[in-house]
Amino acid sequence: MKMSKSARIALSLYGVLAILFLYLPIISVGFASVSKARYLTFPIKRYATKWYGKAVESSTVQDLLWTSLSVALLVTIISMVVGFFGALAFARYQWLFRGIFQKLILLPIFFPQAVLGLALLMWFNALGIIPTWKTAVVAHLVWISPIATLIIAIRAYSFDPSLEEAARDMGASTWIVMKEITGPLLWPGVVAAGLFAFLLSWGNFPLSLFTTGADSTLPEWLYAKMVSGYSPLVPSVGILSIVTSIVLLLAGGIIMWLVRSHNGTASPR
Amino acid sequence: MSPEPILRLEGVSKHFGEFTALDNINLEIDEGEFLTIVGPSGSGKTTLIRILVGIEELSEGKIWLRNNRIEEMPANQRPTCMVFQSLALFPHKSVGENIEFPLKLRKQKPDQRKSRALELLDLLHLPQSFYDKRINECSGGERQRVALARALAFDPEILFFDEPLSALDFRLRKNLEKELKDLHQRTGKTFVYITHSLEEAMVMSDRIAIMRSGRFEQIAIADEIYARPVSRFVAEFMGEVNLFSVSGDAGGNPVGTEIEIQVRNTSLGSSMKLSKGASATLMVRPETVHFLTGDETADFVVGGVLKAEYALGSRTQYKVEADNGDELAVEKLREDRFLGQVGDRVRLGWNAEHAHMISGG
Numbered sequence: 001m002k003m004s005k006s007a008r009i010a011l012s013l014y015g016v017l018a019i020l021f022l023y024l025p026i027i028s029v030g031f032a033s034v035s036k037a038r039y040l041t042f043p044i045k046r047y048a049t050k051w052y053g054k055a056v057e058s059s060t061v062q063d064l065l066w067t068s069l070s071v072a073l074l075v076t077i078i079s080m081v082v083g084f085f086g087a088l089a090f091a092r093y094q095w096l097f098r099g100i101f102q103k104l105i106l107l108p109i110f111f112p113q114a115v116l117g118l119a120l121l122m123w124f125n126a127l128g129i130i131p132t133w134k135t136a137v138v139a140h141l142v143w144i145s146p147i148a149t150l151i152i153a154i155r156a157y158s159f160d161p162s163l164e165e166a167a168r169d170m171g172a173s174t175w176i177v178m179k180e181i182t183g184p185l186l187w188p189g190v191v192a193a194g195l196f197a198f199l200l201s202w203g204n205f206p207l208s209l210f211t212t213g214a215d216s217t218l219p220e221w222l223y224a225k226m227v228s229g230y231s232p233l234v235p236s237v238g239i240l241s242i243v244t245s246i247v248l249l250l251a252g253g254i255i256m257w258l259v260r261s262h263n264g265t266a267s268p269r
Numbered sequence: 270m271s272p273e274p275i276l277r278l279e280g281v282s283k284h285f286g287e288f289t290a291l292d293n294i295n296l297e298i299d300e301g302e303f304l305t306i307v308g309p310s311g312s313g314k315t316t317l318i319r320i321l322v323g324i325e326e327l328s329e330g331k332i333w334l335r336n337n338r339i340e341e342m343p344a345n346q347r348p349t350c351m352v353f354q355s356l357a358l359f360p361h362k363s364v365g366e367n368i369e370f371p372l373k374l375r376k377q378k379p380d381q382r383k384s385r386a387l388e389l390l391d392l393l394h395l396p397q398s399f400y401d402k403r404i405n406e407c408s409g410g411e412r413q414r415v416a417l418a419r420a421l422a423f424d425p426e427i428l429f430f431d432e433p434l435s436a437l438d439f440r441l442r443k444n445l446e447k448e449l450k451d452l453h454q455r456t457g458k459t460f461v462y463i464t465h466s467l468e469e470a471m472v473m474s475d476r477i478a479i480m481r482s483g484r485f486e487q488i489a490i491a492d493e494i495y496a497r498p499v500s501r502f503v504a505e506f507m508g509e510v511n512l513f514s515v516s517g518d519a520g521g522n523p524v525g526t527e528i529e530i531q532v533r534n535t536s537l538g539s540s541m542k543l544s545k546g547a548s549a550t551l552m553v554r555p556e557t558v559h560f561l562t563g564d565e566t567a568d569f570v571v572g573g574v575l576k577a578e579y580a581l582g583s584r585t586q587y588k589v590e591a592d593n594g595d596e597l598a599v600e601k602l603r604e605d606r607f608l609g610q611v612g613d614r615v616r617l618g619w620n621a622e623h624a625h626m627i628s629g630g
Contacts, residue, residue, distance in 0.1 A: 162353045162354070163357050168324070169324065170374060180359075
């Protein structure tokens with residue numbers, strides 16, 4: 001289909017606007033973080049990077065980072081393991097209650113997170129568990145491990161079951177089939193799921209708000225400081241948090257690329 | 270061939286709920302034989318082969334591999350191996366790693382494995398440089414060879430094939446069929462092959478088993494299946510065929526019930542005789558039917574009008590409409606082709622030795 005010149009210009013303009021719409025807010029946070037003024041004003045009169053220094057030195061921020069990181073890493077590892085086996089049950093094995101399992105496992109994704117957080121908090125209270133960052137790990141897992149399962153399941157759906165059968169036929173035990181065939185073929189999906197799990201946990205606010213108790217994660221702190229006690233420390237911590245996400249995404253991308261170039265394209269024909 | 274079969278099936282059945290996929294199968298396969306199981310999709314051939322390699326469990330029956338019962342033995346303990354329809358080459362392993370996979374499972378040393386893999390590449394006419402190739406760098410035909418090499422590396426007692434050639438284009442398939450037959454002769458292994466193409470089966474196999482609705486309809490050498498099928502189903506499975514419903518007259522000669530067939534030879538052999546009133550099907554292959562000229566005659570004669578002519582390269586095929594409207598097929602080599610015109614009135618004839626009587630309607 002050939003487009004007229006004006007249509008092409010309109011389309012490009014639309015594209016640029018969409019991208020501005022997506023990224024302008026983030027960029028303005030970046031600007032806010034380098035403002036010298038204590039209050040949020042625009043345009044920025046004098047620039048300073050001192051807030052980054054403060055952010056790095058602040059023991060509060062270090063605690064926050066440590067809490068967020070602990071939660072996100074635990075959630076990542078657990079949801080990779082749970083997601084791997086969940087995906088096998090979801091996509092690869094025929095069993096009696098598979099249809100129900102497939103629906104039930106995905107349901108938590110669709111719950112409003114605030115409701116899910118509240119429900120979990122009530123349960124922790126009822127069970128006499130005092131909420132800390134550890135309970136937040138459980139809360140995050142309820143929401144994130146289904147997503148990880150789904151991501152790995154998509155991978156599991158796309159590989160030929162006769163690969164496993166062939167390996168068995170040639171004498172491989174169940175463990176060898178897992179180690180030599182299933183594992184390596186699902187690996188890219190597992191890495192992708194881990195990446196998602198980390199990012200979703202790292203940026204999660206509603207579930208953390210209800211379930212961290214006295215502990216606080218980065219997003220919670222950012223919200224609290226926006227409500228009262230704003231200084232450019234807030235956007236600079238925000239930017240640091242984004243940078244962490246980007247670094248992780250890049251690392252994940254590189255891992256995937258390495259895996260793929262080692263496997264040829266491991267994707268099915 | 271040795272008198273003792275390498276594989277013996279007795280009363281093998283498989284049920285999926287209400288559905289019977291395999292119905293009391295009995296079969297003996299000789300050592301070193303190339304047996305092809307042919308059937309349309311849904312005939313149970315895939316289920317059977319999956320039971321034989323141990324991926325699927327049978328519902329009833331016994332299977333002996335030489336003198337050992339194997340029906341309870343899991344796939345990874347059976348000394349048999351299958352080339353899958355999808356080939357099941359491991360995409361994350363190189364060609365060499367694929368071929369060495371069964372050897373690695375047996376804990377062979379890497380240098381030993383490699384020299385065996387290179388030998389197999391040679392055997393399958395693949396350059397040794399393929400050893401380090403990725404699977405996705407190989408063409409369809411090359412993948413076939415890699416899959417075969419991997420199966421041979423396993424060194425199975427019986428090598429099973431689940432239609433591995435079905436995805437290839439015609440020319441490549443024809444070449445590989447012949448190569449597979451050569452490979453069978455060179456290795457001396459027992460090959461059991463399943464396909465829906467009887468043509469493929471005829472090129473390669475010693476014996477052919479025709480399967481229909483979970484049972485064997487006929488098991489015989491290729492020529493027997495072609496010339497003397499036991500049923501209409503088998504006759505129609507292999508290409509063009511002319512089938513006539515006939516019944517016996519007072520003299521015991523077959524009389525066409527739909528098409529008028531003149532029987533010119535009144536002293537037909539017993540194979541062409543029918544008791545009075547008994548119905549049967551008379552089969553004649555298109556290439557054994559002749560156009561009769563002048564006062565030429567044959568054991569059986571049918572009249573009709575030439576409807577169409579199709580050039581098939583080395584052969585020419587003709588459609589002749591009999592007086593009742595049924596179509597007959599005739600096939601001639603290009604150099605013997607019929608010189609008449611479409612629309613001409615023709616007389617077709619064939620002799621008893623080329624006809625075959627299938628008992629029953």
